[in-house]
Ligand SMILES: Nc1ncnc2c1ncn2[C@@H]1O[C@H](COP(=O)(O)OP(=O)(O)OP(=O)(O)O)[C@@H](O)[C@H]1O
């Protein structure tokens with residue numbers, strides 16, 4: 053059995069690489085989109101505001117698989133043809149935009165009104181207040197939920213199997229359909245998803261744990277003062 | 278959520294043509310409020326308050342909770358939009374913003390007015406992601422367009438002024454409440470305001486930390502800063518203020534020289550209030 057596993061690994065690892073690549077590309081596309089949609093649904097004038105809110109609801113309401121099919125099979129009917137890999141990145145990027153927009157909205161809302169008032173009494177402009185005061189504080193608030201989304205997204209890249217992106221899931225499937233080692237192949241793939249997820253979480257906890265202990269010592273200093 | 282959503286769309290407020298300033302005792306007042314009304318969702322809480330502030334004057338605004346002190350103070354720089362009335366600075370009518378009411382000034386003349394009027398909040402409202410120095414520098418650079426060097430030099434000077442030399446690089450979270458409030462005062466002073474508004478600046482501080490802040494304010498007063506202070510510190514009202522304004526139920530009930538209002542109030546409302554707070 054060990055041998056069969058070892059035989060699979062070289063075939064699966066490039067698939068894992070592609071899963072990670074799709075994750076990163078979807079984030080690169082989706083996070084800026086999420087910020088723009090959040091700003092639009094909070095601050096824009098009526099028509100744009102409702103457009104943004106509508107797009108967010110749409111993006112969250114449509115299942116990821118349908119999004120993938122729409123981009124990969126639907127767009128060509130409108131003359132936009134693309135390979136499976138960029139199609140997966142775009143579809144999951146759009147989904148990321150919609151989901152993270154909600155996260156960013158919550159982040160902006162969590163910055164106290166007093167911060168806007170302080171900016172206002174110092175006669176800072178809207179964009180300067182947003183860029184210099186509000187955004188830096190909102191970003192800190194949204195990091196943990198964004199990590200959560202990233203993990204979901206990484207696992208959702210397995211959907212791209214449906215449009216034959218050669219990511220981890222389709223490698224496992226193809227391998228199994230040739231060797232009939234279904235249980236072993238999917239177990240190994242599952243462990244690979246799990247391992248990356250746990251590694252990511254561990255790195256995140258380490259980073260935020262350090263920050264938290266700094267905050268604790270700060271509180272201790274204050275209490276002692 | 279982000280804009281102060283209080284305030285109700287009413288007949289265009291504060292947009293009457295400028296009247297000529299009253300010639301009161303000390304010449305043109307630095308600030309004049311004329312018949313200011315404030316309502317929240319159609320419910321009026323300040324019922325036509327008029328008040329003139331002379332340059333260099335220190336006014337303590339006192340009164341029971343819910344009297345409308347904060348609302349009135351905040352209307353002076355249009356954090357609350359008056360539903361009626363006029364605000365004049367040096368005899369010039371200030372144009373508020375009708376329509377969208379946000380914390381942020383949307384027109385140039387209101388922004389200019391906000392630069393003239395410093396504000397200190399009960400909750401400090403320091404920028405938590407910036408150091409003390411950066412807090413004082415930010416608006417100098419981005420609102421007054423001062424050079425970075427000039428702003429930093431000025432910020433050091435203002436922090437020294439409030440007794441915080443050596444704390445420039447601390448983040449607000451590492452400062453005591455009294456230090457944070459003094460940073461907030463330095464941040465406002467660095468804008469060269471003509472007038473400073475304080476809304477219960479010591480109310481969220483332990484008494485011994487409040488003293489630091491009160492001493493700083495005393496010094497400002499003695500240096501000639503014009504100050505309008507909402508406070509529950511009766512000693513400040515008695516010892517530092519030139520004039521005390523007592524508000525209740527959205528109106529000024531009594532006003533006059535500090536010692537008169539504080540020691541020999543004429544209205545029953547003020548007598549009851551003062552004996553109640555002193556009895557605490
Ligand atoms: N944002 C708001 N929305 C609705 N009502 C408000 C709002 N702010 C204040 N009020 C009401 O207006 C009235 C005056 O409030 P204000 O805060 O001006 O009083 P205050 O004199 O400052 O009281 P305190 O001493 O408690 O600070 C109160 O009845 C209060 O409930």
Ligand SMILES: [Mg+2]
Nearest residue numbers: 346347348477
């Ligand atoms: Mg108040």
